Amino acid sequence: MKSALVYGADEFFGLSFCEHLMEEGVSVDVKLAKASDDIKRLYFEERLMWLVRNQHFRLIEQELEGDYDKIFIQYTGCMPEEALDVLPENKPAFLLVYEHLLEDVKEAAEQKGVEMIVLPDMYGPWDIRNEDKENRExxxxxxxxxxxxxxxxxxxxxxxxRFERQTADEEAAAKIEEWKRQMTTFFDKK
Structure with a gap:
C-alpha cells in the first residue's frame, strides 16, 4: 500500500483530503498543527473522531515515523519551520497553499524543491453565516x-x-446537511 504524510491537516479540507487519499488506496499519517478558528476546530475534532477509527489513518504525535511515498504540507497561514526542514531527500513533497498566502512561503518552498499546489477558495459545512452562503459563486x-x-x-x-466543479449546489448543500447531522456535538451547542 502506498503511504503519505499529511503535515498540518488541521482543518476540514485537510481531513477531506486524507479521506480521499485513503479512497485512492493510500495509508495516511497525519501531523497536526492548529485550526485557524473555533468553528473550524470544532468541525475538525468531530471529523477526526470518525477518521481515527480507520486502520489506514494514524496521528503522529512526536517525531515523524516511517518512510513515505509522498509528503503533503498544508499551509494555512502559520507553519513551523520544521515542516520544510524534516523533508527527506528525494521524496516527492507538495505544499498545499491558498492563493492569498502564496507569497508567504514561495521562496522557502522553491529552495527546498517542494512542488506548490495552489488551492482555490472553498466552501463547506463551516460556512454557517448567511454571508458565507452568498459568497460561494x-x-x-x-x-x-x-x-x-x-x-x-x-x-x-x-x-x-486544474480544479473543476463537479458537485451541483443542491448536492453540495445536501452533503453539508449530512455532515451537520453527523456532527451533532457542535450543533447541539448552538
Missing part, C-alpha cells in the same frame, strides 16, 4: 477539491492540476 465545494487533488497526487498526471 467563485468557490469550490471542499469535497471536489479534496477528491481531485488526491487523484492528481497519486496518479501524478503530467498535465497541470
Amino acid at each position: 467563485s468557490a469550490f465545494f471542499v469535497d471536489d477539491v479534496a477528491a481531485q487533488l488526491a487523484f492528481y497526487a497519486i496518479q501524478k498526471s503530467p498535465s497541470p492540476l
Whole structure:
C-alpha cells in the first residue's frame, strides 16, 4: 500500500483530503498543527473522531515515523519551520497553499524543491453565516477539491492540476446537511 504524510491537516479540507487519499488506496499519517478558528476546530475534532477509527489513518504525535511515498504540507497561514526542514531527500513533497498566502512561503518552498499546489477558495459545512452562503459563486465545494487533488497526487498526471466543479449546489448543500447531522456535538451547542 502506498503511504503519505499529511503535515498540518488541521482543518476540514485537510481531513477531506486524507479521506480521499485513503479512497485512492493510500495509508495516511497525519501531523497536526492548529485550526485557524473555533468553528473550524470544532468541525475538525468531530471529523477526526470518525477518521481515527480507520486502520489506514494514524496521528503522529512526536517525531515523524516511517518512510513515505509522498509528503503533503498544508499551509494555512502559520507553519513551523520544521515542516520544510524534516523533508527527506528525494521524496516527492507538495505544499498545499491558498492563493492569498502564496507569497508567504514561495521562496522557502522553491529552495527546498517542494512542488506548490495552489488551492482555490472553498466552501463547506463551516460556512454557517448567511454571508458565507452568498459568497460561494467563485468557490469550490471542499469535497471536489479534496477528491481531485488526491487523484492528481497519486496518479501524478503530467498535465497541470486544474480544479473543476463537479458537485451541483443542491448536492453540495445536501452533503453539508449530512455532515451537520453527523456532527451533532457542535450543533447541539448552538
